[in-house]
Amino acid sequence: MAGQEQLKSCVIDKNLCSGCGMCVGLCPYIKTFRDRVKVIHPCGQKDGTCYSTCPKTFWDIDGMDDFVFQGPRSDQALGVYKGIFFSRAAGEKAGGAQYGGTATSLMAFALDSGMVEGAVLAGGSALDPRPVYAGTALEVMAGAGSKYTAVPTLAAFNQAVGINGGRLGLVGRPCQVEAVRKMQQGCHSEAHGNRERAVGLTIGLFCFWSLTPEFYDFLAEKTKGEVITRVDIPVEGLTVTTPAGANTWPVDQIRKYIKDSCSACIDCTSEWADISVGSTESDPQYNTLVVRTVAGQRLVERAAEKGVIEIKPYPEERLPILRKAALNKKMRVIQGEGGKMPGYLKLSDQYRAEIIRQWEVLQK
Amino acid sequence: MSAHAVALDQPGRRVVLTGNEAAARGAIEAGVSFAACYPGSPTSEVLPTLARLGARFNIYTEYSTNEKVAMEAATAASYAGLRSLTICKADGFNVALDFAAAVCLQGINAGMVIMVGDDPGSHSSVREEDSRLLARTANFPVLEPSTVQEAKDIVKAAFDLSEDLRQPVVVRCTTRICHASGDVTLGDIPMVKKEATFTRSQRFVSSVKFAPGMRDKIKRAAALAGDSPFNYYTGPENAQRLVIASGPSYTYSLEALAMLGLEDTAGVLKISTTWPLPEELIIKYLIPAREVVFAEEVDSFLEDGVMVLAAKNMDRIGQTKFYGKNSGHVAGPGGPFVGELDPDIVAGCLGKVFNTPYHPPAIPNAGEARDIIEHSLPGRELALCAGCPHRASFWAIKTAVELDGREAIVLGDIGCYTLGLYRTGYNLLQTVLCMGSGVGLACGLAKLDRFNFRQPVISVVGDSTFFHAAPQALMNARYNQADILCVILDNETTAMTGHQPHPGRGVSASGEAVGRVEIESLLGGMGIPVTVHDPYDIEGSIEVICSLLRQKGPRALVLRRSCALVAVKGKKKNRVYVDQDRCIGDSCGCARFCSGVFACPANIWDSERGRARIDEAVCNGCGVCATLCPGKAIVVERTV
Ligand SMILES: Cc1cc2nc3c(=O)[nH]c(=O)nc-3n(C[C@H](O)[C@H](O)[C@H](O)COP(=O)(O)OP(=O)(O)OC[C@H]3O[C@@H](n4cnc5c(N)ncnc54)[C@H](O)[C@@H]3O)c2cc1C
Numbered sequence A: 001m002a003g004q005e006q007l008k009s010c011v012i013d014k015n016l017c018s019g020c021g022m023c024v025g026l027c028p029y030i031k032t033f034r035d036r037v038k039v040i041h042p043c044g045q046k047d048g049t050c051y052s053t054c055p056k057t058f059w060d061i062d063g064m065d066d067f068v069f070q071g072p073r074s075d076q077a078l079g080v081y082k083g084i085f086f087s088r089a090a091g092e093k094a095g096g097a098q099y100g101g102t103a104t105s106l107m108a109f110a111l112d113s114g115m116v117e118g119a120v121l122a123g124g125s126a127l128d129p130r131p132v133y134a135g136t137a138l139e140v141m142a143g144a145g146s147k148y149t150a151v152p153t154l155a156a157f158n159q160a161v162g163i164n165g166g167r168l169g170l171v172g173r174p175c176q177v178e179a180v181r182k183m184q185q186g187c188h189s190e191a192h193g194n195r196e197r198a199v200g201l202t203i204g205l206f207c208f209w210s211l212t213p214e215f216y217d218f219l220a221e222k223t224k225g226e227v228i229t230r231v232d233i234p235v236e237g238l239t240v241t242t243p244a245g246a247n248t249w250p251v252d253q254i255r256k257y258i259k260d261s262c263s264a265c266i267d268c269t270s271e272w273a274d275i276s277v278g279s280t281e282s283d284p285q286y287n288t289l290v291v292r293t294v295a296g297q298r299l300v301e302r303a304a305e306k307g308v309i310e311i312k313p314y315p316e317e318r319l320p321i322l323r324k325a326a327l328n329k330k331m332r333v334i335q336g337e338g339g340k341m342p343g344y345l346k347l348s349d350q351y352r353a354e355i356i357r358q359w360e361v362l363q364k
Numbered sequence B: 001m002s003a004h005a006v007a008l009d010q011p012g013r014r015v016v017l018t019g020n021e022a023a024a025r026g027a028i029e030a031g032v033s034f035a036a037c038y039p040g041s042p043t044s045e046v047l048p049t050l051a052r053l054g055a056r057f058n059i060y061t062e063y064s065t066n067e068k069v070a071m072e073a074a075t076a077a078s079y080a081g082l083r084s085l086t087i088c089k090a091d092g093f094n095v096a097l098d099f100a101a102a103v104c105l106q107g108i109n110a111g112m113v114i115m116v117g118d119d120p121g122s123h124s125s126v127r128e129e130d131s132r133l134l135a136r137t138a139n140f141p142v143l144e145p146s147t148v149q150e151a152k153d154i155v156k157a158a159f160d161l162s163e164d165l166r167q168p169v170v171v172r173c174t175t176r177i178c179h180a181s182g183d184v185t186l187g188d189i190p191m192v193k194k195e196a197t198f199t200r201s202q203r204f205v206s207s208v209k210f211a212p213g214m215r216d217k218i219k220r221a222a223a224l225a226g227d228s229p230f231n232y233y234t235g236p237e238n239a240q241r242l243v244i245a246s247g248p249s250y251t252y253s254l255e256a257l258a259m260l261g262l263e264d265t266a267g268v269l270k271i272s273t274t275w276p277l278p279e280e281l282i283i284k285y286l287i288p289a290r291e292v293v294f295a296e297e298v299d300s301f302l303e304d305g306v307m308v309l310a311a312k313n314m315d316r317i318g319q320t321k322f323y324g325k326n327s328g329h330v331a332g333p334g335g336p337f338v339g340e341l342d343p344d345i346v347a348g349c350l351g352k353v354f355n356t357p358y359h360p361p362a363i364p365n366a367g368e369a370r371d372i373i374e375h376s377l378p379g380r381e382l383a384l385c386a387g388c389p390h391r392a393s394f395w396a397i398k399t400a401v402e403l404d405g406r407e408a409i410v411l412g413d414i415g416c417y418t419l420g421l422y423r424t425g426y427n428l429l430q431t432v433l434c435m436g437s438g439v440g441l442a443c444g445l446a447k448l449d450r451f452n453f454r455q456p457v458i459s460v461v462g463d464s465t466f467f468h469a470a471p472q473a474l475m476n477a478r479y480n481q482a483d484i485l486c487v488i489l490d491n492e493t494t495a496m497t498g499h500q501p502h503p504g505r506g507v508s509a510s511g512e513a514v515g516r517v518e519i520e521s522l523l524g525g526m527g528i529p530v531t532v533h534d535p536y537d538i539e540g541s542i543e544v545i546c547s548l549l550r551q552k553g554p555r556a557l558v559l560r561r562s563c564a565l566v567a568v569k570g571k572k573k574n575r576v577y578v579d580q581d582r583c584i585g586d587s588c589g590c591a592r593f594c595s596g597v598f599a600c601p602a603n604i605w606d607s608e609r610g611r612a613r614i615d616e617a618v619c620n621g622c623g624v625c626a627t628l629c630p631g632k633a634i635v636v637e638r639t640v
């Protein structure tokens, strides 16, 4: 059994915390500012939900596939999925949408159609993002656009569960989807209520890494106080748009802000979400959309039917590129750079061997 | 007792007054016209007593921004021919010393008294200090009362002495005299019409050419001390055993000798003019004495003075042994230079020196009482009041410092919020030295980046302390671009010394409405950006502090909320209670946050029901705990 002390020593002090926010707001002692999640006072309790619910304390990957998909995966690169597409918002598209606006449109539709009663996502301004609870489609729209730091969205989830109680949707990074899936397996004390049933939909983002908040100091310095309307990190580099125009800096200039925890993460496509959304790496007007669960499939179908989103086939020739990128990240973690896999990850020998095998196949 | 008793125009009438009230009465009897002070315990009640009677006796009173300004203002009145009084505590005298050391050279005009409160045992001070040493440095004669009656009589006499010498005179009063209540026989109140004059031909400058004249004044003071009615001897003639005492130690010594049964063989020489000393008077009693013991508090001031005198007059006084703080014979439980004396301590010391062991009287059921105290009574720590905005501020600062994660250093200052050193303020403060020093220290720490010190630096200062001593340090921060965050805990009063007003309050010592000095505009004028926030909004405060910590240059945050005790005065309080169905007790996992960690005295634990509870008698209705309870189990019923 373990609690706050172990959470601090094994996760936070080791820089493994990804800032998902799942432990924030369950007690008065773990607080957040920007992407920081910190223990502000020792509570002295031996056991704690904070420790048991954190996706970085222990995590059985084989078990996670069973829990979400009732069986093992065949594709180690992208996980279990029912379909992969290009998509974009077809009806109303959020002004600040990152690419096709799929994530925002789908969550707004889930709210409007009653699938969820509220959603938690990363709102706030470009330089000052924060966890947000959205109770209306309009509020979901207001949260559009990628913030490249680790916004602890799930802090808003914990707060909303306490206040609103109903079924909630999440738009989040892979680590946040993992945190929700782990939580749904019942790893918290009764005091923290009926959380398992509180999540009705997870829309996961593609994410290879997020950045520490020092990145904002960098941004503020580069843009000299101008209003930032958009931040993107395409292959060309970090691109920041202000009313004066767009500027690009090489990605190498921001590598130092990559969170340590992201280098230890094996999931870059939100493999356990109902739906995953990413870029297309080719057409900024579209998204890559991965439909994974039955619930996700139903939502996407209805949204397409109602003309909320527009879907087209995923180009055959791009699949190996995406799979390779995903497997490369996994390989870096399980055996590559630095060589050490973080202790919290539990995966069977068979699972690991399968990753390596599929990666080797792709290398040829 | 009251301003009423202080004001009675009934010479010869006996009334009960506190030492501070007696001192105020002494000043009135001396015809004081002008009184200025910065409040400080143990002397903080003198000025308000005079302020209440200001209209009646035509006395101008003011709270000055600090003790130096107060002393300067009082000196100006003396220059203009009006008797003036300035009151401070020992620490405050330090602040005024620069001026004191200058004004002494040429001296003054009308009588001017500086009443200094020394605090042996540091009941309400950060340390013990003996202001007599500083008074001597400033060449101000020192008088010390031993009783409440003397507090009145000596203050009055000090005005006459001052006027005779044309030199300010210090009346050193200790806490036991200031705060004691005693029987005082009133004297006459003069009713003279007072006019201030300061002509074009008058000049007062600090120049070494006045030094010889100043020395002459001290010589004259010594001569006058020889005739002072406040120095006297009690005991057998030609006593071989002599106690020389000042202040309340005089009465302790009489009592101690009586308890030891030595009153017929040993005598007590009471000295009130502790500087300069009445030399011939002392030598007269040293000549027959073979054993001399000194009883005085804080430093060995009287002792050292008499020892020098004895050395100079060895041929006359012959073989004599001296016992005091320096020899280690006069000491309380903390050692010779620490803590207060009392009759028991003095009896113990005298008993040892005079070979008459002292057996304290047996206290009935002492063992049982000790047992109850040690085992049954709960320990009581120092704590901020229920609803104190400082508690909310400290929780916000603590949280922000942890979230910031760069090991910010938090420097403290003097005021109620000094309790930030302790658990009630989450042990947040790392330095507490003297008024305003936290800000100056912060300036220094913030300039150590080239030596690889890069932790953020926060200084926490109260509003009254801010006005007293922070602007200079903040100007320095601005001038030298020190990266500091100065958090001003503005509870809109000088809370610790009894809610006296200050320049930011908009009301004078006599209760008149006056223009406010706005902290924001003051700092704005210095070019220091200021943010103002309500500390009761803890989440918001945390965010503000976190953001400010990431900025550069000197910055200020005013956390403004009235002192909880002032806010509820005469008003109906909000009702705050725990919904014991929502509070799930120890299964919450919050580790009894409200009563155990946030620890407002109104948050208590109902051990019978295993739930949190609010002590409604203590609660001031701020409702801050309700915003922090993770179970949202605390309910606030607002009255407004
Ligand atoms: C840190 C980060 C790294 C990413 N890296 C990649 C990548 O390498 N490759 C790739 O293909 N795609 C990446 N993405 C995803 C991509 O940027 C888009 O978010 C995604 O394609 C959805 O696009 P959209 O047009 O549907 O977005 P929108 O409709 O604008 O919706 C974006 C949604 O994401 C939420 N959000 C924004 N920032 C965050 C955050 N920091 N944490 C949690 N939620 C957030 C918003 O609240 C909003 O609901 C990343 C996203 C993030 C946040």
Ligand code: SF4
Pocket (backbone or CB within 6 Å): A007, A011, A012, A016, A017, A018, A019, A020, A021, A022, A023, A024, A037, A050, A053, A054, A055, A056, A152, A179
């Ligand atoms: S990873 Fe999530 S749950 Fe774990 S410590 Fe960080 S914020 Fe808390």
